[in-house]
Structure formats: C-alpha cells, structure tokens
Amino acid sequence: MDKREAGRQVMREVLGEGYLERRDASTNSFNAPLRRFSEESCFGESWSRPGLARPVRSLLCLVMLTALGRTAEFRIHVGAALNNGCTPEEIQEAIYQAAVYCGLPAAVESFRIAEEVLRERGIEIA
Template identity: 55%
Template sequence: MSVTDAHPSRFEQGMATRREVLGAEHVERSMARVSDFSRPVQELVTEYCWGAVWTRDGLDRRTRSLINLGTLTALGRDHELAIHVRAAVTNGCTVEEIREALLQTAVYCGVPAAMQSFRIAEGVLDELGAGEQRDAEGRQGDE
C-alpha cells in the first residue's frame, strides 16, 4: 500500500490528527525517516489509527490519551509512552490526571511497569515545564 493506495481522505485526516496530537515537528521528523521498507506500516498507522480511530466521536482526545498511557504501560512501550505523555498534555490532560492514570496501572499492570512509566512521564513533564504543576511532595522516589 502506498499513499496513493490509502483511502485519501482518511489518510489526510489521519495526518492532520497526528500533527495536532503529536505536533507537526514530531510527525514531519518521523515521516522524513520513513524508508521504503517501513512506509507501508507508517501509512497503515496514519490511515487507521489516526484517521479511522482517533477521529471517531465516541471518546474525546483527552480520554483516548489516558487510555493510551495505560495501554502503553501494560505493554512496556517506553518510547511510545513518552510520545503519548506529550500528546496527553497537548490534549488537555492535567499532571494530576496523568499521574492518576499511571497509578491505576500499578494495580492492573504491576508496580515495576508503573514505576517505569512514572519515571518516563516525570521526565517528559519536566521537559515540558508541566512538572512545575506537581504538588508539594516533590519528586517521586525509587522503590
């Protein structure tokens, strides 16, 4: 499948949504690194994940972001988690909501997975300046 084979409006919707959620700079950087080998999976993700699912009316983007944080924690997908912590902030999630979503994962995914996600999220939030919103308890320690 190539861009010309993909459902054009869904692909374009997907690119627009992807840029809005992840940031145009991130998406352009990712797309610039696409090889002939990986192009089909990038097009699939853009068309179906971003164009067919993220654009649906059933959930708002904040909710989709919080679901992603839990899912990526469960799967141990640290790189994607960092990207989606940024997206969660872009989509209006508060630091408290992100923390609570990750705390929920400690019960259902395990403490080690949640601890790793907390570390990643805290680093991203600090980079974004959103970490300043954290409460007076300060930095989360290691177990």
C-alpha cells in the first residue's frame, strides 16, 4: 500500500468514514494537491508511525490546535480523539493543561467547542 492509501486508511479509522466521504466530495482541482499532501504526509507518515499510541497523538493535536487557535481543525480532532478512545476527562485535562501554556482565551474557546462535540455525540456532561 502506498503512503496515500495508507494515509486514507488511517483517516478512515481516526476521522471516520463520513468525514472522508465529505472530504472526497468537496475535493476539486484547487484543493486536491493540499489534500493529497495531508493524506501522504500527515496521515500516511506521521499518524502511521509506531512511536506514539493514537490517543496520545490525538491529545497532542488538541493541545497544538488550541495553541494555534485553529478551531475548525480542533472540532474535527475532538471527534478523532473520541474515535481513538480518549475519554472526555482526558480531553478536558489536555485542554486544561493548554490553558497554562497557551493562554486562557484559547483554552476557553477549545472547551466550548469540545463541549459542543461531546453533546453532538450524545456524551453527558454533568
């Protein structure tokens, strides 16, 4: 299997079949090169490495996306973290840790988005 197909398989497992279908349906000649790069490099290379378990990679993504303020990608990766077996408590702790190093406003926005995704998934928040 080449890196692109390996990456697409990881995307299927991490982000879900529905995400991949929506992504494929919206791929066009303008965004196709970047999407291929993502499939090959991000998922076919980085996410496929054996050195870290997928839940750890997910939590790292959440913290980095909080730091960068990339809310759309953050939303996607909250779902990926749940798909990878992260618990709501682990997601909460990762964002809480980010508050110290990335700033409270960034963490507040990430908490808000994470709560929305958890509710969308039917996960109770007490």
